[in-house]
Amino acid sequence: MxxxxxxxxxxxxxxxxxxxxxxxxxxxxxxxxxxxxxxxxxxxxxxxxxxxxxxxxxxxxxxxxxxxxxxxxxxxxxxxxxxxxxxxxxxxxxxxxxxxxxxxxxxxxxxxxxxxxxxxxxxxxxxxxxxxxxxxxxxxxxxxxxxxxxxxxxxxxxxxxxxxxxxxxxxxxxxxxxxxxxxxxxxxxxxxxxxxxxxxxxxxxxxxxxxxxxxxxxxxxxxxxxxxxxxxxxxxxxxxxxxxxxxxxxxxxxxxxxxxSRLDEFNDNRMGVAASYTAQLSGIDGLELPSIPEHAAHVFHQYTISVPEGRRDELQKHLADRGVSTMVYYPVPLHKMKVFHGRYKTLGMLDESEIAAKQVLSLPMDPLLTQDEIDYVADAVKEFFRA
Ligand SMILES: Cc1ncc(COP(=O)(O)O)c(C=O)c1O
Incomplete structure (x- = not known):
């Protein structure tokens, strides 16, 4: 801790x-x-x-x-x-x-x-x-x-x-x-x-x-x-x-x-933070960044990356060691929770939901994040993938 x-x-x-x-x-x-x-x-x-x-x-x-x-x-x-x-x-x-x-x-x-x-x-x-x-x-x-x-x-x-x-x-x-x-x-x-x-x-x-x-x-x-x-x-x-x-x-x-009164200003800031992360982190092999669909205004409640090949938890630890908090939303899809057993229906397998639960990681996202903080997080992520 x-x-x-x-x-x-x-x-x-x-x-x-x-x-x-x-x-x-x-x-x-x-x-x-x-x-x-x-x-x-x-x-x-x-x-x-x-x-x-x-x-x-x-x-x-x-x-x-x-x-x-x-x-x-x-x-x-x-x-x-x-x-x-x-x-x-x-x-x-x-x-x-x-x-x-x-x-x-x-x-x-x-x-x-x-x-x-x-x-x-x-x-x-x-x-x-x-x-x-x-x-x-x-x-x-x-x-x-x-x-x-x-x-x-x-x-x-x-x-x-x-x-x-x-x-x-x-x-x-x-x-x-x-x-x-x-x-x-x-x-x-x-x-x-x-x-x-x-x-x-x-x-x-x-x-x-x-x-x-x-x-x-x-x-x-x-x-x-x-x-x-x-x-x-x-x-x-x-x-x-x-x-x-x-x-x-x-x-x-x-x-x-x-x-x-500040919501729009804060949402704009969130989009700015997201754009800065994306500019710094794009092109890293094995790292998927959030995409903004056509017609969509995405307000980045979270900036969530996807880290394949079972390396998500390693990256989370690497960032924690450098003082960067991250969260996994969500580690368990609903169909794996006891409360839903026998109470839900589905169309075939929920493969993508299960893969996402193993791969997603949300980086710090705060409308008042400073550029230094954004750069610090991005550098720490880049360092992990360089190693
Ligand atoms: C997708 C989603 N639905 C519903 C809720 C429930 O909202 P609340 O925590 O205000 O009850 C949350 C928030 O935690 C959420 O993220």
Whole structure:
């Protein structure tokens, strides 16, 4: 275990970020202290309104986490389309196995069966050719797709929306890692039926604790979601649905609203960091760098490289020895986790997801990373491949 001093470059330095916008954040928090409306205070609606404007979405609903945004979104879709509280086990919702647990878990919690389609190794996102292939199988019972814009990289939304329209499927975008990203100029989360965002502290827009949001142009889905997040009713004693306590906290909304003004600037910085890594690391034999698909604005939640031939862990150790923090997102694909055993379907093997779990490594990615820090990381990676 490295001491704090021995770390030269962190994955993300939240303290530095706070110091960068301390005045705005402190005054937003002070405002809450004055009114003391901690549950669904005015800051929650303000953030929802600001997010509607930012995204170009008709409705934004604050929630207690990205996970709850996915669950509430799916439950609202079930209630809206089926008139039933949950999906049926025979209802299939398609996603990938190479994502954070919450994506697949939300599908189970909404009552449906996840179908894991393999990823495209260039983007780590759903392989839309395999998705098309699955939807051609006569026996499929798909009702929806949950595409995950992993690492901030947009999925191929043309293909996804075309297939969804052809097969009458809803699309709930998992935008946990991609707030601010766009496909053909449209903000991610607003292309499908709904989008679920996370404000986990390390996300592109992160709070001082958990938080999330659902955006949708469908007023019915927004209204049902608003009920579900506060115990299932329009008010406390008029409860219609099986609900949750999944409200976005006032204090988090205040912090997030203060930080939202800097989101585009920070996302631009992330793209700059990524461009600098790519310029310095391209051409190294055996190292694959992130690619930016055509039509995509990639917001680099992570800068994730792929290190074949079983050398990933060696590289991670080499970097740790030089004080560079790195992370593996994700070492275990969902179909290998006990919770999904016997509860998922798939189209053939998930080879690319399994290979990615063994090869990916995320380098430090922070909108305030200095050029010296970027160069230090890149030099340390280059040194490993020279040896
Ligand atoms: C792809 C993905 N989906 C869902 C989530 C869940 O978000 P949260 O941690 O806010 O519940 C996360 C974040 O951790 C995520 O990365």
């Amino acid at each position: 490295k001491t704090q001093e021995a770390i030269r470059v962190r994955m993300l330095d939240l303290k530095r970020e706070y110091e960068h916008m301390k005045d705005d954040i402190d005054s937003a928090i002070a405002q809450c202290m004055m009114h003391q409306t901690w549950i669904l205070g005015p800051e929650v609606r303000e953030l929802e309104d600001r997010m509607c404007g930012y995204l170009g979405s008709g409705n934004c609903v604050g929630l207690s986490s990205g996970t709850e945004a996915l669950v509430v979104g799916l439950r609202a879709l079930a209630i809206n389309s089926r008139g039933e509280e949950y999906f049926r086990k025979t209802d299939e919702i398609i996603t990938t196995a190479f994502t954070f647990t919450a994506t697949g878990d939300a599908i189970l919690r909404a009552g449906a069966t996840p179908v894991f389609i393999d990823i495209d190794p260039r983007t780590f996102n759903i392989d839309t050719n395999k998705l098309r292939q699955y939807l051609k199988t006569a026996a499929h019972k798909a009702v929806g797709i949950v595409p995950v814009h992993l690492y901030g990289c947009p999925c191929h939304m043309d293909a996804i929306m075309e297939l969804a329209a052809e097969h009458g499927l809803f699309v709930l975008e998992d935008v946990a890692q991609a707030l601010g990203g766009a496909w053909r100029g449209r903000k991610l989360g607003t292309i499908g039926t709904a989008g679920a965002f996370s404000f986990f502290p390390s996300k592109n827009l992160g709070g001082f604790g958990d938080g999330g949001m659902l955006c949708t142009d469908d007023r019915q889905i927004a209204e049902i979601s608003r009920m579900l997040l506060k115990h299932g009713g329009k008010d406390k004693y008029n409860v219609e649905h099986i609900g949750y306590n999944a409200r976005l906290d006032t204090l988090q909304a205040a912090v997030l609203t203060a930080k939202l």
